[in-house]
Amino acid sequence: MRNTHSRVTPPHSMDGYTRDKFDIWGTQPDGCTTRQDVLARDGKNVQDKPDHCQPASGSWYSAYDDTTTAVAKATIDHMVPLAEAWRSGAYIWSTDRRKAFGNDLKAPGRSSRRSLRTRRSPTAGRPTGSQPTTLSGAPTPRTTPASSRSGR
Template sequence: MDFRCLLAGVLCLPVAVLTGCTAASQDAPPPQVAVPPEADASQPQTDAPPSDASPPGIPDAATAKSWLAELTVAPEGSMDGYDREKFPHWSNGPDNCNTREAVLKRDGENVQTGSDCYPTSGTWNSPYDGGSWTKPSDVDIDHVVPLAAAWRSGAAQWTQQQREAFANDLDSPQLIAVTDNINQEKGDQTPDQWMPSKTGYHCTYASMWVASKHKYKLTITDSEKGALDTALGTC
């Protein structure tokens, strides 16, 4: 291929690419630096990680450890008489939105709702497994301390009103939006039986569990306490 050169052969360009080359002037301006185009607002931005769901009232590690030490250790109670309907859940609040809708709105990003309070769009990032969802149907509201686990640790003796307050508690870290099948996998298991797959979330999960059991004066088993102590040790 025929080349014509600039500056005594220092820079050579193919004629097929550039024709009419002449000796470069010493006064030639420096090459311009290309400026990248502005980010397209329609495309997802990845410079910041998405925010995970974060319910209110999560204690710091020191407080959680202190509260754990105050919990009563006792054998797990019976499931006799348990019925999920004994914990009326997803009650309507003063704004006529039910508890599930309130948590979806609280824990999601850019959530838009219809006139009936149900989300029509948004993004939900599940801290248990790192899943990210744009359909509310892919998200469950997890009772951090499951209703059945609460029943076995003291709630069997509560009034219906107390159980309803527990099942719809928006002021404590007892309700959180997570991937639906992860919530179903967890079921009514306690921390000695199940923990989130994201090990980096174990500290937070244990802190939420302890906060809920402490608030409602629920008991824990020996193995449950051991698992919580281990998880809080990662904080």
């Protein structure tokens, strides 16, 4: 039986899109930025700079290229690229809704860690175009390990 109630529409254009419209890396309730909280949450042996949220040391695993990297080379990205969200309807969202989307720490797989090498290689396309893989080449589950900053 064919579903006659749903239809596929072409993606919206990129007219008006900038990453700034999502106000990414906003301040979280703990006083740190979203980026800093993701690095602390997903890193191993993370130590912040004294009196600061920015990690000074630790390591982060990137499932995109099966590497572990230090803080200087770790980067954070959205599992659903902001450009894809824009093309899929975020262009009609309120400023507050786009900010909430760009800074959400609770949605599973919302943010991911990548090495700088893989962060620079994927396009801002659909999430399936740049999924992390295991060594066998199979897509990895979209989960993030639980860890937290001490003292927060």
